[in-house]
Amino acid sequence: MDRNQLAKWFQAPTKMAHKYSLHAVYFCTGCGIIEVPPVITARWDAERFGVIPTATPRHANLFLITGYVSVKTLRAIIRTYEQMPEPKFTVGFGSCPINGGMYWDSYNTIKHLDRYIPVDGWIAGCMPRPEAIFVAVTHLWTLIDKDMADGYKRYRTNYAAYRANQERALGELEWPPLFPMERGR
Amino acid sequence: MARIHWRYGPPLYQPLIDILRLFTQRGVSHGRLFDLGMVLSLAGSLVVVLFLPFGGISPMSGSGGLLVVLYMMLLMPLGIALSGGEAANPNASIGISRKLILAMGYEVPLLLILLAVMTHYGSISIAEIVSAQRRTGASIASVPLVLSGIAYVLIMPAMLGVRPFEVVQAPQEISSGPMAEYGGAYLALATVQHALSAFIAISLFVNLLWGGASNPAVFFLKMLVVFVLVLFVNAAFPRLRVEQAVRYLWRWPSLIAFIGLILVVVVGR
Amino acid sequence: MRELELYFGPQHLGMVGNFSITLTVEGDRIVKAAANPGYLHRGFEKLMELRSWIKNFPMVCRINVVEPDSMEMIYAMGVEKLAGLEVPERAQFIRSVYLELARVGSHLFGLWAYANMLGFDTVAQWAMYHRDLILDLFEELTGGRVYHIYIWPGGVRRDFPEGFEDRIVSTLHSVGGCVPDYDAAFFNNRLFYDRAKGIGTVPREEAVTMGGTGQVLRATGMAYDIRKVDPYAAYDRVPWDVHTREDGDAYSRVWVIRDEMIESVHMIFKLLDAMPKGEVYNRIPNPFKWRIPEGEAYVRCESSRGELGLYLVSDGGDRPYRAHFRTPSYPHGLTILERALEGASIADVGNIMISLYVVAPEIDR
């Protein structure tokens, strides 16, 4: 850590803490999960960047959505996302969450992920390489620095729109809305 | 740990960053009992730390040091159990039952060891034991206590909740057991409490069986050596099931501790 | 004792792939387990009916994430059988070397998952590191790390770059050299024996009635391997043997995987020596207007998880009329897993599941 970093640290310690300890919740949502184990183990070792897989959403603040999202997985993703404590960041992994990717005409996959939960960063590529994941992590650092990684704030402000989309895709949801639905959309 | 895995690993101060990050996250509380249990276990471990002499400084080890330590040691699993139970997560409840079973597992040999040490030195204040050892050399070297020393080393991984006995927080099986529901600030407190209990177990070992230390620096060095040794054990073994762990704990360490106790009584007279 | 419903759900550190099991639990014992797949269902066979024969090749290897190569192989065999294509000799050898490399990589991934599940982080890291060395070989040969669309109807996309054989040999020597360390640290470890012995036992007659294949059968002493029973590619031109174990529990399944990995490495060396020179690719008619004569074909190959089958029907058009993959994890993950879990303890759910080598995307397709 060179000199000017230290100045930035003391000026905003919380931001530094969020940057260098991104605990990712371990949830294999799609085919992209095959690139995550090499990243967290010896060869690529994401722990240098402070990215450690955790067991429960409660401990995590980074949510990696790896690969395509089927309808049934979307329900689990929304629940996991809502269980994570507040400053949380999501990264869409691979081309399938962006626009449906290779399964654009499949009746069971979700086409645009950011219509259901806010996404802070995207990694392109059908199975992005481990280096692409590190580029995404460092990019997330700069976003956090400039306070642009505000997915969770967006989720809070227009929650009504997100909830409406979720219900449109999944039909009736069996858990109560997270935030009070102040503006019915 | 990272070095053993052939990988570069995070910077040394990574745990500090994690704790800082956790404090700034907005945790979710599951009702008052949840918070109470947390505070209880943290208080328990803090009090115990006060009683343990850290090198030269021993703030409150006036009299009855060992008994208080023993009593307080049980407070920690109780506190976690109380708050974990409140969190209504099936993984948490299974984790708690495991934690209590494991605690029961290593309490038996621990009691035998402490009894052996107390009868050998005829006092229950840790400070006196430390000073006695300075005269007669580390107690683990003295014949009768070497057995209880070995027993202590055998149950050390269980007390620290480290790999062969990482039954309580088994991430792969019950997604980190009782800690499953802790988020944000609670998780920070829980990790601090876990670190404290590790500190207690090692400092108890260093004080009673390895002759304490005159100044904090040497004491810290000894603790570091013990911790690294335990880490090596951690890296080499898989996780045992609960009943296997307890069966092991009650068979070998208790036997050795018991023989140690008899030896002390016989030799002592 | 009160019964508790526990979700070994999709979001779980012990769950490799996206698959959830609802367990009714009494204390620490599992009373009943109901597998609940479907989280990765994308209607694969339906999508294949909308794409032409050639366009399906990049699609097909996405079914099984851990070992995409046997999927390419099975689809290529299906198309060749229907269209009556001939594969040159050298391409057969290259395909077998390529498949055996993929098998070693997939077994290393399985070892990572299994060691991680038992808490053996050190061995898991080693296994994943060695798998990465093999992925570098694939990257050099085909350009892709995981999905390398290399097998083509009528042969292989390109020949080995020069000097590639001895790079394979040197990597495999470096991986093979660590086998004694793996044995000392993991396979002969007393605690591994305690944790895996007698867990998830699948006796032979249950494995046979439930349609089990691959390790599940070989762990019960039955030498059933499609490469021997119904040889394809160049497997009948090189002498090799099938390893089996006796008592069909998690311990013997992992040992079968270990022996198979070593056997594959030796087989690659033999294949490389016996590889003939010559053409690698038979030209196929213009892929865009390529009509396969009407007919149906059922082809089988041995993937690292077990026996992989494909029932391919063509109605003479330029698109497959119906494709149905018979994936090995299907019976392992649904019928056999539910029986093996009954009576096990919670700590062994992941242990049994991964020792049965279940991969979620294969079940849902």
Place this chain on the structure above:
Amino acid sequence: MNGPLRTKLDSIFRDVETELADDDRLTVCVPKDSVVPVLSFLRGEGCDYLQLVSCVDWTERGELELVYVLSSYTGEANPPGAARANVLVKTGLPRTHPSLPTSIGVFPSAEPYERELHELFGVRFEGHPRLTPLFLEREYEVPPFRKDFDTRQYVEDHFGSIPPVEEGS
């Protein structure tokens, strides 16, 4: 190996026509209600491994063709010749309300296959213990794997209409 099997089949079952393909693969076309007896007969003959239960939707012929692919472990020695060939048992079902007695009695491993075919093709299997949905999350009026289910149209009207979340509001 399938030659003698074929003659035995012809002799015992009258309403069965068998046809031996070139690579020793035997195809047996069977009417609906005699599927289970033929399967148990074949199982007795040594084809004790049901690999796959698949279904092909022939729209121009107007029938759902169910295909049971059988093969055999053939015990220890597993002579390469024996297990090489597999036997395909086919039966045609009407497209409107296809239903068939379940074959779990003969092959317990058929249970998940039948559940899947029920869900994706709408084939009812009488006597199946749990025909609950296996993969799909939502009900579809036309079973998705049928030819007349247009997945692109379905995607258009289900996912196309979901508006992106406006940030500005």
